Amino acid sequence: MTSSGISIKGVEVVYGVGGSQPVTALKDIDLDIADGEFVSLVGPSGCGKSTLLKVVSDLMGPTRGSVTIGDTSPSQMRKDGRLGLVFQQANLMPWLTISKNIDLLRSLVSGRGGTVSPNGATVDELIDLVGLSGFGDKFAHQLSGGMQQRAALARALALDPAVLLMDEPFAALDEITRDRMAFELMRIWQRYRKTVLFVTHSLGEAVLLSDRVVLMSARPGRIHKVFDIDLPRPRTPETRLDERYHRLVMELNRELYAVMT
Numbered sequence: 001m002t003s004s005g006i007s008i009k010g011v012e013v014v015y016g017v018g019g020s021q022p023v024t025a026l027k028d029i030d031l032d033i034a035d036g037e038f039v040s041l042v043g044p045s046g047c048g049k050s051t052l053l054k055v056v057s058d059l060m061g062p063t064r065g066s067v068t069i070g071d072t073s074p075s076q077m078r079k080d081g082r083l084g085l086v087f088q089q090a091n092l093m094p095w096l097t098i099s100k101n102i103d104l105l106r107s108l109v110s111g112r113g114g115t116v117s118p119n120g121a122t123v124d125e126l127i128d129l130v131g132l133s134g135f136g137d138k139f140a141h142q143l144s145g146g147m148q149q150r151a152a153l154a155r156a157l158a159l160d161p162a163v164l165l166m167d168e169p170f171a172a173l174d175e176i177t178r179d180r181m182a183f184e185l186m187r188i189w190q191r192y193r194k195t196v197l198f199v200t201h202s203l204g205e206a207v208l209l210s211d212r213v214v215l216m217s218a219r220p221g222r223i224h225k226v227f228d229i230d231l232p233r234p235r236t237p238e239t240r241l242d243e244r245y246h247r248l249v250m251e252l253n254r255e256l257y258a259v260m261t
């Protein structure tokens with residue numbers, strides 16, 4: 001199996017180059033994410049988290065610098081269906097059933113037609129994996145927001161991607177659903193060990209899920225500090241009772257205020 005670590009080197013992104021008011025959204029971003037590592041990005045609104053995720057997922061190119069995933073480019077990874085993307089909104093096709101939505105990408109990615117995943121999972125198994133058993137024949141409007149996000153996660157996993165890129169995937173959910181989804185995601189990650197880059201504005205969620213948390217500062221977006229999260233795994237609801245968990249959240253909170261003032 002090839003390595004799927006992410007290497008971000010000297011990335012700078014300027015929006016509106018050549019215009020009257022260019023915005024430097026990211027500057028001097030250097031970050032190496034190991035194969036199978038779970039890394040979260042946190043930071044004030046507008047610090048460039050989504051921009052960085054877009055660069056890693058090949059939705060836009062950097063103005064300067066480079067990103068490599070394993071030994072190839074984000075664009076090749078995307079063409080090969082090896083990047084799984086999940087956003088705040090599930091964006092399911094309303095005219096297709098949940099099963100069809102989950103299966104859709106498989107038929108679109110060339111050269112991988114008929115492949116089933118992860119590790120040979122069928123659509124029904126993917127549906128079970130994300131806790132949507134019995135809902136495969138339903139349509140998006142018949143599902144709650146949390147269930148739609150589960151379907152979006154199954155869709156992202158359908159190609160057995162090496163890398164999962166998630167931009168505030170639980171932000172639109174209520175707190176209880178969000179918490180459950182976080183544990184579900186961890187369970188899936190423990191089982192399949194994807195490399196994950198996860199954007200959240202919840203410091204607690206970042207600490208609970210991650211191996212490392214990257215705190216960014218704004219104007220222009222830079223990496224302010226990287227926190228190692230040395231809490232034991234598997235993490236459980238009890239992890240939140242761990243004194244180290246609280247210390248990490250408090251430290252992050254303090255640093256976040258520092259970069260915001």
Ligand SMILES: Nc1ncnc2c1ncn2[C@@H]1O[C@H](COP(=O)(O)OP(=O)(O)O)[C@@H](O)[C@H]1O
Nearest residue numbers: 015016023025044045046047048049050051052
């Ligand atoms: N398409 C765009 N055109 C111009 N400026 C943009 C565009 N997208 C984002 N920006 C600016 O880049 C900065 C970073 O935005 P973004 O990556 O969305 O931050 P975050 O996700 O951390 O809130 C912000 O100042 C934002 O206004």
Ligand SMILES: [Mg+2]
Nearest residue numbers: 049050051167
């Ligand atoms: Mg964003």
